[in-house]
Amino acid sequence: MTSAPSRPLPQHVHTFVVGAGFAGLALAIKLDEAGERNYLVAERGDDVGGTWRDNTYPGAACDVPSQLYSYSFALNPTWSRSFSPQAEIQVYIQRVARESGVLDRFRFGVEVEHAQWDEEARRWRIRTSRGSLTADVLVAATGALSEPRLPDIDGIDSFGGEVFHSAQWDHDADLTGKRVAVIGTGASAIQIVPEIAQTAAHLDVYQRTAPWVIPRHDRAYTALERFGFRHIPGLQRLYRTAIYWGRECYVPAFAFRPELALPARLLARANIARGIADPELRRRVTPSYAIGCKRILISNTYYPTLAQDHVDLVTDRIAKVTPSGIVTEDGTEREVDVLVVATGFNTTDMPIAHQVVGRRGTTLAQEWAEDGVAAYKGATVHGFPNLFFLIGPNTGLGHSSMVFMIESQVAYVIDALRTMREDDLVAVEPKRGEQEAWNADLQRRMRRTVWNTGGCSSWYLDDHGRNVTLWPRATFTFRRLTRAFDPGAYHLVPAHEPSPVPAELQELNA
């Protein structure tokens, strides 16, 4: 699948893309289509796919229907089910990569270590695990869910059995007949728990906060549907459109009228009642915050699994991990052979932000630590010329397909590159005022959302309680706002201009 990892990097490339997941691949394909063939995609893993390559845990599947969770320019008539399992999504991404003919521009096993903007040369100086190069434009397509977050639990390093994160599943570990513990009850855990309960002798599920879980309307497509997807023009687009608008109906409930989520809340409560008979266990799995505040999860099997005799839901806080088990704050020690850590990802502290150094000589992480995570249109950042994000700050979704957001951002980047080429610009950088206005508007809208008012803490919020991950409006609004690059919001530096630094920037540099 991969290109030869030993192929040397060029000394210079126009556009350097970091990450070969859904986003990096989409950009590569659209760069090719736009005739911008001087680019390179660096991927630290050994294949395309990003999170879908990495998350191979038992039960891994998408909770957005596949018809929508796929590229608009590469529909897949062979989806076997309405919600595809991970392996099928990964095969889809690999196939699109292969058939689009872009893989010769991908370098696998290349990890970006450092990228510094050179204001004089007006280009990025990039150091990777396989050598250095320069680039006119740097695109971070590293995703929000790529760095597993390990819990800071006393003694976890001393655990004597097997221990692994959900995103780094150890397929050599045989759970058959073992005592297994899963820490976490998020989207990953509720897919894992029903699967491993089938083979484990005993399973402890450590819940810190109960999730809201609604039924999963998953089914295999019929032969007739699959025939139709292949042969009836427009049928797949019709499915896709129906799913898109169905999902968009959630937006008002998330964005400004949480009470509209009552039907989802009733569905979730019915899901509990259907899956669990014991009133005490029902009580312990019922969340105390507004539905939607954390990601709404979907499963038909999670609650029935918790109700099984060999499965225990542990809601006492974990005090420490010992070499042979887990001790909760009430003093109980539960013996464990295998510990599965399903505690999520570093989302608000993007690792790439620590590696990128902008015009002022500081890393993005340092600037964000001071001013808070912020970008202009989720794509560009003041102080960091010619740096673009795909899935940047405030572009995540709680209700629909990230692929839709990725395609919106890709269109924005492609149009920015076209503008730079046609107008002979060597650097573009969002004006501070534009970025501040964009984020002030976002945060004003956030005040009414269920994520901020719903009474929960979640990975959507940073340490200061600011929601820097989600998009608080309709996805079609985001698409409209990112349809075309907006040069008026940017400092534009023409080629061959002796003093490229605008007055405002000179002041900042002083």
Ligand code: N01
């Ligand atoms: O991670 P999470 P995830 N002690 O952060 C708990 C996407 N995704 O990997 O809620 C004990 O949601 C934590 O508890 P609390 C999707 O966007 C998509 O499951 O913080 N527990 C929580 O229960 C999702 O949102 C699919 O109190 C600790 C859990 O660990 C995102 O990935 C499938 C703890 C973490 O849940 C992340 O999901 C899977 C501690 N010290 C994932 N620290 C699709 O289907 C954390 N927890 C597309």
